[in-house]
Amino acid sequence: MRTGLAVALGALAIAAAPLVASTYHALLMLPFMAYAIVLLGLNLLFGYTGLVSFGHALFIGLGAYTGAFLTTHAGIRSLEVILISAAAVGALVAMPVAALCVRYVKIYFGMLTLAFGMVFYTFVLKFYRLTGGDEGTPFLRPSLLGRSLDAMPKIDYLVGPYYYYSLVVLGLAALGMWRIVHSPFGLCLKTIRDNPVKAETLGIGVTRHRFYAFVISAIYAAVGGALLGPPTGNVDPTLAYWTHSGNIVFMTLLGGFTSFFGPVVGAFVFIYLQNWVMSIVPYWRLIFGAMLAVIVIAAPDGLVGLVTRRRPALAGRA
Amino acid sequence: MILRAEGLRKLYGEFCALDGVTLGVDAGEFVSIVGPNGAGKSTLINILTGVTRPSAGTVLFKGREVSGAGPARLARLGMARSFQLVQVFPDLTVEETLQAAVVARLGRATRLFSSLASDREVRAGALEVAELFGLADKRHVPARQLPQGDKKLLDVASAFALKPEIILLDEPTSGVSTADKTAIMDTLVAASKLIGLRAIVQVEHDMDIVFAYSHRIVALHQGKVLADAPPATILADRRVMDTIIGRDTARPRAPAC
Numbered sequence: 402m403r404t405g406l407a408v409a410l411g412a413l414a415i416a417a418a419p420l421v422a423s424t425y426h427a428l429l430m431l432p433f434m435a436y437a438i439v440l441l442g443l444n445l446l447f448g449y450t451g452l453v454s455f456g457h458a459l460f461i462g463l464g465a466y467t468g469a470f471l472t473t474h475a476g477i478r479s480l481e482v483i484l485i486s487a488a489a490v491g492a493l494v495a496m497p498v499a500a501l502c503v504r505y506v507k508i509y510f511g512m513l514t515l516a517f518g519m520v521f522y523t524f525v526l527k528f529y530r531l532t533g534g535d536e537g538t539p540f541l542r543p544s545l546l547g548r549s550l551d552a553m554p555k556i557d558y559l560v561g562p563y564y565y566y567s568l569v570v571l572g573l574a575a576l577g578m579w580r581i582v583h584s585p586f587g588l589c590l591k592t593i594r595d596n597p598v599k600a601e602t603l604g605i606g607v608t609r610h611r612f613y614a615f616v617i618s619a620i621y622a623a624v625g626g627a628l629l630g631p632p633t634g635n636v637d638p639t640l641a642y643w644t645h646s647g648n649i650v651f652m653t654l655l656g657g658f659t660s661f662f663g664p665v666v667g668a669f670v671f672i673y674l675q676n677w678v679m680s681i682v683p684y685w686r687l688i689f690g691a692m693l694a695v696i697v698i699a700a701p702d703g704l705v706g707l708v709t710r711r712r713p714a715l716a717g718r719a
Numbered sequence: 720m721i722l723r724a725e726g727l728r729k730l731y732g733e734f735c736a737l738d739g740v741t742l743g744v745d746a747g748e749f750v751s752i753v754g755p756n757g758a759g760k761s762t763l764i765n766i767l768t769g770v771t772r773p774s775a776g777t778v779l780f781k782g783r784e785v786s787g788a789g790p791a792r793l794a795r796l797g798m799a800r801s802f803q804l805v806q807v808f809p810d811l812t813v814e815e816t817l818q819a820a821v822v823a824r825l826g827r828a829t830r831l832f833s834s835l836a837s838d839r840e841v842r843a844g845a846l847e848v849a850e851l852f853g854l855a856d857k858r859h860v861p862a863r864q865l866p867q868g869d870k871k872l873l874d875v876a877s878a879f880a881l882k883p884e885i886i887l888l889d890e891p892t893s894g895v896s897t898a899d900k901t902a903i904m905d906t907l908v909a910a911s912k913l914i915g916l917r918a919i920v921q922v923e924h925d926m927d928i929v930f931a932y933s934h935r936i937v938a939l940h941q942g943k944v945l946a947d948a949p950p951a952t953i954l955a956d957r958r959v960m961d962t963i964i965g966r967d968t969a970r971p972r973a974p975a976c
């Protein structure tokens with residue numbers, strides 16, 4: 402009930418932001434919404450399955466480059482087609498990667514995902530003709546629902562139609578993930594996170610479930626990645642760099658991986674805090690590093706955990 | 720015969736944990752595997768449940784060769800197990816734990832978008848088992864908050880929720896107070912009748928429990944079957960009794976077969 406109210410208020414606040422907040426702040430909401438989608442997927446793997454990936458920037462990059470390639474080289478500008486293609490490419494690449502990675506757990510899983518991420522990073526950096534190397538590839542302005550909006554000033558496009566389009570995609574992504582974590586499949590993932598040996602003896606296919614969770618999380622990361630492109634208009638290899646994978650793990654920890662919306666809150670706080678700290682001191686990584694240490698030590702359940710901790714008999718991990 | 724093991728042998732390097740064990744379990748039987756520490760009981764149960772692959776020999780479950788099949792496949796075929804060291808899902812409630820077992824039994828573990836909350840069959844199945852094991856009033860408690868006896872009960876209950884044909888229990892009463900042991904065993908036997916379980920195999924150290932509930936006792940010693948007989952016969956055999964209750968005067972086992 403409380404969650405429902407908080408979500409409704411949150412959605413309302415996001416919807417109202419372009420009307421009440423400054424353009425600068427409204428623009429910051431765009432990467433927030435894109436990252437929120439990425440993190441909903443990442444947390445299926447992290448919070449619900451117990452696997453920490455340090456290579457999900459691979460899929461963010463894949464989604465973003467798919468969009469850039471389609472708009473620049475293939476003449477496809479429809480955002481619907483771009484998002485579906487990003488999801489499909491994300492799933493296709495995730496399948497062999499997942500098949501190899503999910504046989505391992507803990508640090509071995511993390512290192513393997515990191516390795517695949519680095520391979521992809523090198524690929525986008527070196528295959529200049531296809532990816533534009535370190536300069537990247539332009540992500541031309543996509544059309545929304547079949548309507549080309551090229552004539553509109555860029556800012557109006559971004560804080561107008563593109564903003565609400567992103568919000569709807571985020572809403573659908575959250576709804577889909579909510580269904581997944583509250584499905585029989587979602588319950589089985591939690592059993593695997595808690596005790597894979599026991600899960601196996603109940604007849605739950607541990608490797609198969611981890612594989613599905615990985616692929617779903619990659620699809621979410623690719624869709625979120627594709628949405629990161631239009632605001633900057635360019636996609637470059639830093640999106641696929643391993644520190645980017647670290648950032649999204651940080652966002653998840655910041656908000657709290659034990660709750661459904663924790664990572665979404667984490668993305669929001671991370672983006673606004675990063676902008677604020679960067680505007681004050683150049684050493685924002687120093688501040689963020691210290692913050693991460695404090696969170697891990699003092700609030701292992703993240704910011705959402707701090708708020709919900711006092712609630713009696715918390716009904717498990719939502 | 721539901722379960723049959725023939726000529727099971729298991730080597731760990733030079734060490735021979737099982738040396739040609741043959742045993743069978745018929746429908747309607749409650750079989751106890753006993754023996755001193757290091758006799759090979761855990762190795763045997765791990766081979767029977769598909770966790771460990773034998774170095775030689777076969778395991779037939781319902782006439783099908785299943786050695787090394789893996790616990791997930793065996794669970795789907797109708798074999799469930801519980802563990803010596805209690806195995807629960809710490810952050811899941813009693814209800815969620817039992818629901819997971821029912822979901823797996825009904826083959827719904829990969830349903831991505833259907834709502835668990837509105838799946839009446841799963842909810843009813845989980846509640847039924849919770850009531851059977853006296854855990855219904857604790858169904859919203861996370862497993863990690865349960866007392867040790869209830870954790871043990873939940874471990875066994877989740878195996879029962881699979882409605883298996885045979886269940887293998889690795890020391891179902893270990894770590895439980897003497898007073899609770901009989902209660903757990905009575906619950907277990909009553910539940911097995913209600914769910915139509917065809918056979919129970921247990922590894923157990925407590926001889927009072929073993930003699931009170933078993934139809935047949937298989938005594939292991941140094942990786943071999945020392946005796947395989949009804950409780951009365953075992954009781955009458957001084958040599959076997961001395962061995963299984965640890966009054967064995969034999970020298971420590973030889974390292975190789």
